[in-house]
Amino acid sequence: MRELATGARYLMQGQRWVAQHGRLYAFCLLPALIALVLYVALLVLLAFQAGDLAVWATPFADDWSGAPRNLLRLGFVVLLLAVGLMVAILTFTAVTLLIGDPFYESLSEKVEESEGGLPDGPDLPWWRELWTSLTDSLYVLMRALALALPLFLLGFVPLVGQTIVPALGFAVSGFFLTLELTSVAMQRRGIDVRTRLRMLRARKGLALGFGVPLAATFLVPVVAVFLMPGAVAGATLLVRDLTGEAGSGNRPEQGETTAGY
Template identity: 55%
Template sequence: MNGIGRPVRREAGGFMSGVGSVFRGLGWVARHPRWWLFGLVPALIAFVLYAVALVWLGTHAGDLAEWATPFADDWGWRDAFRTFVGILIFVGGLALAVLTYAAVTLAIGEPFYEKLSEKVEEDLGGLPGAVDAPFWRSLGRSIRDSVVTLYYVLLLTIPLFVLGFVPVIGQTVVPVLGAIVSGFFLSVELTALPLERRGIPRKQRFALLRADKGATLGFGVVLFLAFMVPLVAVVLMPAAVAGAAMLVRERLLPPQRT
């Protein structure tokens, strides 16, 4: 991308470059443990909120299934059917938790992760002319962008969730497509901070990430698979923020050389 104009296609090897950004982010927080602890605070807060919500969902899934299936009151196999629906409700809630964890954590920890991301860029040489938006404007942007991203996530993942019950396809193709879709949008969320710092609005951020799908997916898919393990998601969140800053700086928008 020239400035904040049209995105340009990148050379091959992008996927491994994206994967490398994850490990470079891990390396950075390992060298800066104080910043890792700093970034751990909002991740822990979000984890507790999600844990409470999932426990509530697990204990009330049967009641929700009964409420959602009044038409099954007279069925002889009503209980078995509602047990199945309850399981679907909980699995759907768990999948939604994985997909939205990064967005919610970033919204909760906006000032934490903004500082962490700035520190990474400072270590890499700084960013002259960075846009310094007020906290409340940044928070509003974060919430608004997260809602838009969630809309697209649900638009794509709900059909995949339904297809997951199709024999063979649901156990092979669908999980791969789900990881790709989820990984892309995870990259969208995590790169929002460094791209906003460069004054790039949401639509252009999407275009930039689509233009380098390899790096975007390499970064996002690896983190999505790791985030499937709840405690790993908490521990990795500061590294993910650091890696996103590196991905933007080193791959998506490398500094112009004169």
């Protein structure tokens, strides 16, 4: 529970940090706004095409009577839209970080400087950093989908789908959101995505405390836009904790522990 509270506190500290740096905060809203417009357009397009896709995917039902055929294709449309929404939630952060790489890199550096200075790390050309961000995001997405899709299918199981599955879904989404958001500060230290995953697995409570509240708020797209800069700032503070660099202002209070799980 202490680790969960510590993770949530880093999230709040990140939001407070950007609130105190209004000009930088406004500057860093642009990538999330661009990503939001892109995702809304794609989801609207999917909604308009879902009926035609359902007909295309179920040719075997052409000879069925009206009610069973319509019920099958309606179910396919609902499933398709739900999968589209799930993929949008899982990829929104990654796409926003890719679009806004220079924005969030600058923001994260400012946070590091305010907390004691930038760490030593590899000096890579911008194109190499962008390629690393893209491949890391694809890796994270594949790992997230490997867990999210079975949970989605279990969601149709009575009782389990309405109780256990949503809780597990938020936990999975929250953990991978934390994994994605820490990429900015982790790459600065030359820490690859697999090592990052191991570090967060060792501190699951910290990762979940940071990511689960964020995943819940990211269900509302407009809220996600306004929270993204603070989420990047908070993730930077969390990385400084993971690597033992946390400034005195961000260490857990006396009596708390940051021991790994």
